[in-house]
Amino acid sequence: MTKTMQAWVVHEKGLPRDVFKWEAFPEPTHEAMSRLAMDIEGLRERRPGEPACEHYAFVRVLAAALATPDLTMATGEYPVPIPRPYVSGQEAVGLVEETSPGLEHLVGKRVMGFTPQPFGSFASLTVMAPPTLWEVPESMSDEEAAGFVIPAHTAYHAVHRRGKVQAGETVLVLGAAGGVPSSAVQLCVAAGCRVIAVAGGAEKVAFARELGAHVVIDHREEDFVAAVEREVGEHGIDVIVDFVQGEPGRLARPLLRVEGRHLLCGHAGGLIPIHPSEFYVQNWTLVGVCMGSGYGPELMQIEQKAHDDLMALVREGRYRATTSRVIGFDEIPRALEDLTERRTFGRVVARP
Secondary structure (H helix, E strand, O other): OOOEEEEEEEOOOOOHHHHEEEEEEEOOOHHHHOOEEEEOOEEEEOOOOOOOOOOOEEEEEEEEEOOHHHHHHHHOOOOOOOOOOEEOOOEEEEEEEEEOOOOHHHOOOEEEEEOOOOEOOOEOEEEEOOOOEEEOOOOOOHHHHHOOHHHHHHHHHHHHHHOOOOOOOEEEEEOOOOHHHHHHHHHHHHOOOEEEEEEOOHHHHHHHHHOOOOEEEEOOOOOHHHHHHHHHOOOOEEEEEEOOOHHHHHHHHHHEEEEEEEEEOOOOOOOOOOOOHHHHHHOOEEEEOOOOOOOHHHHHHHHHHHHHHHHHHHHHOOOOOOEEEEEEHHHHHHHHHHHHOOOOOOEEEEEO
């Protein structure tokens, strides 16, 4: 008989308040995992000749973090299709109950990591797998660990591996109070960059300033492009770290100096076409950033280096998790509405 668990399950397309259902969903099992492979789509049915996901852990959830993909997966706007039904939630901290062969040393350990669909983190039991699965240091709380991996690693991938920011560069971070952008602010500051952060509202402005941004612009109070030009001149930005895209990204591009880089890291503001001539004529570089996409076996080494560097910054006091609000699982759909309406900053974390 199949064991089930209570979870926030999605069957249809729509806003979380309409399509999230708190209901029974099959617990992950070794048998189920034998039928699944894992890639950017998450855990999905194996294709002919494709190997199953070999290394994984079943994790009892202690806390789970909310993020934009929880919304865009539900609405169907996520960049890759997610088969339904699925359990929402992409990140958690918890206790390992069972593992595949080779990971038995993790049983009983507190771990944090990415939680791929269909066995997402808004449930009592989830799945994590290398290379985005790590033990949690004792100094880190559940609330901090639940929202650490995705923002820290995504921002590191954007800022260092893809963006290659250098000390002394001037970096513009859009949507700077968001979960992942707030990590990017900290990493750019730690790298010795001058950071100009754009956020909306006094509370978010104060948050970005606390994280070390040298200049913070409230786009609700003034035109952010004019404000940036006032600070650094007409073409004074070396790198745009853009987790928003959409219209803000388009407006920000002319701020780049020659040979400037525009890092496309997220889609919170929607996806709009970008004409190649903008970059061809201006000698700018458009850089795509998607953590984990296309790296194959190399990803294990990439993620381990990122994690080692990030944990060193944590120990040095130059990086911290940005959890700003803790809620109950019953509040998740309502909290995702707040995220949709840009009423959140940092990470929102839910406890079962």
